[in-house]
Amino acid sequence: MSTVVETGRPADEIPYSERGPAPVESVAAFGFWLFLLSDVVLFSALFAAYAVLADRTAGGPDGLKLFERGYVLLETVCLLLSSFTCGLMALAVERRSPAATYLWAIVTFVLGAAFLGLELKEFLRMIGEGAAPTRSAFLSAFFTLVGTHGLHVTMGLVWLGAMMAQVATLGFLPIVVRRLACFILFWHALDIVWVGVFTIVYLGAR
Amino acid sequence: MARHPHTDPSAQGEAPGVAHGGRGSLLSYLIGLVFAIVLTLASFWAAGTGLVYGPAVPVLLAALAMAQMGVHVVFFFHISTGPEDTNNFLALVFGIFVVALVVFGSMLIMNNLDANMPSLDQIMKRQR
Numbered sequence: 384m385s386t387v388v389e390t391g392r393p394a395d396e397i398p399y400s401e402r403g404p405a406p407v408e409s410v411a412a413f414g415f416w417l418f419l420l421s422d423v424v425l426f427s428a429l430f431a432a433y434a435v436l437a438d439r440t441a442g443g444p445d446g447l448k449l450f451e452r453g454y455v456l457l458e459t460v461c462l463l464l465s466s467f468t469c470g471l472m473a474l475a476v477e478r479r480s481p482a483a484t485y486l487w488a489i490v491t492f493v494l495g496a497a498f499l500g501l502e503l504k505e506f507l508r509m510i511g512e513g514a515a516p517t518r519s520a521f522l523s524a525f526f527t528l529v530g531t532h533g534l535h536v537t538m539g540l541v542w543l544g545a546m547m548a549q550v551a552t553l554g555f556l557p558i559v560v561r562r563l564a565c566f567i568l569f570w571h572a573l574d575i576v577w578v579g580v581f582t583i584v585y586l587g588a589r
Numbered sequence: 590m591a592r593h594p595h596t597d598p599s600a601q602g603e604a605p606g607v608a609h610g611g612r613g614s615l616l617s618y619l620i621g622l623v624f625a626i627v628l629t630l631a632s633f634w635a636a637g638t639g640l641v642y643g644p645a646v647p648v649l650l651a652a653l654a655m656a657q658m659g660v661h662v663v664f665f666f667h668i669s670t671g672p673e674d675t676n677n678f679l680a681l682v683f684g685i686f687v688v689a690l691v692v693f694g695s696m697l698i699m700n701n702l703d704a705n706m707p708s709l710d711q712i713m714k715r716q717r
Contacts, residue, residue: 408604409603409604411604412604412605412606413605413676413677413680415605416604416605416677417680420681420683420684421684423684423688424684424687424688424691427688427691428691428695430692431691431692431694431695431696432695434692434695435695435696435699435700452633452636456629456633459629460626460629463625463626463629466661466665467618467621467622470618470621470665471615471618473606474615474618477614564604564606567606568605568606568666571606571661571665571666574665575658575661575662578654578657578658578661579654579658581629581632582632582650582651582653582654583654586632586633586635586636586650587647589646
């Protein structure tokens with residue numbers, strides 16, 4: 384940060400008020416950061432609904448009977464590793480290396496799809512056992528919360544596919560790099576929400 | 590157009606997710622992964638163990654979850670409390686505040702309503 388600008392002062396000494404507008408990279412990512420926080424607020428409403436309704440099983444099966452912890456641990460590991468490989472993709476984008484970007488994007492996509500497949504399989508098993516969303520308030524809240532997270536992961540996978548198509552056709556244009564940065568933030572945020580889901584929903588059932 | 594916040598002296602703070610320094614950020618992701626795995630396994634262990642005093646388990650789980658979310662924010666999002674991250678950090682604090690209001694507020698109000706609600710039999714009796 385020892386760059387000297389027109390004023391002849393080191394950059395660190397220039398007060399914020401005199402530095403002019405922020406570069407578009409910072410503004411775009413900050414705006415997306417605000418969107419992510421508002422998305423987390425949306426999830427907090429679903430978490431609140433679940434916390435309130437968790438023991439309203441209407442005589443139906445409760446969480447302890449329905450959830451398998453080993454299975455959830457597998458889902459968690461898939462999503463956590465995909466968040467990590469997404470970070471490696473961020474480093475590849477920083478180096479502007481298409482090959483490494485594709486590689487880590489594919490690994491991220493496969494792990495994300497595996498998570499989604501495991502979750503759908505779990506949903507189908509539960510519905511098959513008569514634990515459908517219509518069975519009780521607890522199950523309505525469960526499917527809404529976990530389903531909304533799954534929907535976000537699905538949209539993330541579509542987004543990742545679209546970004547790879549853009550890297551392939553447009554290359555690392557500034558706007559593509561910006562969108563990739565937003566996607567990477569989105570994917571990390573999904574993993575943070577999942578930490579809340581497995582703690583409150585799956586481990587909280589006791 | 591291609592001005593980068595690392596080199597641009599006019600930068601008004603960093604974008605979230607921007608790691609400081611190329612080689613250090615790989616290390617940061619690795620540290621984050623190790624911490625997250627350890628905390629995840631600790632959560633699953635704590636939920637199933639009989640070693641911890643039963644009523645304390647939810648508190649332990651909450652602490653582990655908050656620790657893991659913190660690990661994600663620091664090592665994956667690269668959000669710090671430094672001056673270049675002031676905007677991101679303030680937004681994060683406000684987000685946490687709203688989340689706490691919504692979750693704890695809902696639970697408090699709904700538990701209170703539930704406790705003060707007469708049972709269905711009592712309501713039916715009054716209507717007769």
